[in-house]
Amino acid sequence: MTAAKAMIGVIEDDPALQELLVEELEAEGYQVNAWGSVEGFKKAAATLDLVISDIRLPGQSGLSLLDSLKNExxxxxxxxxxxxGTVDQAVDALKQGADDFLTKPLDVEHLLLSVQRILEHRSLQRELKRYRQQQKGPGGLVGQSPSMRKLYDQIERIAPADGSVLITGESGTGKELVAKALHQLSDRAEQSFQAVNCAGIPADLMESEFFGHAAGAFTGAQ
Structure with missing residues (x-):
């Protein structure tokens, strides 16, 4: 994300500091809007890449803003x-989802480095999200190699069929994921899907595990 394209919001009730932050950020090529309180900022939240907010503000605090943003x-x-600021307060804010925490008086160079780091990290997150969405096949399977595309085609052709399907492969190759994909694309998609590790159930208890048993049918049967 280049500086010229990044939209930053500043929420600061100290007019002098607000003006300083806007000037420094705009000098770096960022597009900046500023408000003196959280209430004035809310409508613009969806248009921004980063918000720089004081914690102590008239009305809603910066920490309560953090709590509301993380759910959107x-x-x-x-x-x-x-x-x-205290160390405990900083740790708490970061645990709650803040991207960084700085104390006044602000070191402008440190602030600008933090802004650059946060925006670069956010850009990478968005790129990764887009990549994963593009790479997903049926049922959330990931990959676009020729063999994976062949598998997706097989799943899409088989899923509507009303019959049993045998999925084979070595341990860890994703047989259960393929089964889930078949279920999600089938006419039974609205019904529950249950994966059972048959190898983990003793042969003489298999029937009881699947269909239940009467009390006292065997030792320990309650």
Missing amino acids: DNAPALLLITAF
Whole structure:
């Protein structure tokens, strides 16, 4: 994500600091909007890549903003700043999902490096998400090699059939994933899917595991 394309929001109720942040960020090529409170910012959240917010604000605090943003899809990254920071507060904010935490007085160079790092990380996350969406086959299977595309085609052709399917392969090759994909594309997709490790069930208990048993039918049967 280049600086010219990154949209940054600044939420700071100190006019002098707000103006400084806007000037420094715009000098780096970022597009910046600023507000004095969380309430004024909310409508613009979906248009931003990063929000730089003070923790102590009139009305809603920066921490409560963090709590609301983390539950939204495509929420902007969040960099919190405060004049009253402690190590415990910083750790707590990062655990809750903040991308970084800086204390006042701000070191502008440190701030700009943090902004660059956060935006680069966010860009990589979005690229990875797009890649995974493009690479997914039926049932969430991943891969676009010729052999995987052949497998997807087989799954799509077999899934509508009303009959049993035998899936073979070495341990760890994804037989259960293929079974789930077949189920999701079948006419029974709305019904439950149960995977059972038959090798983990003793042969003499298989019938009881699948169909149940009467109390006392064998030792320990309750």
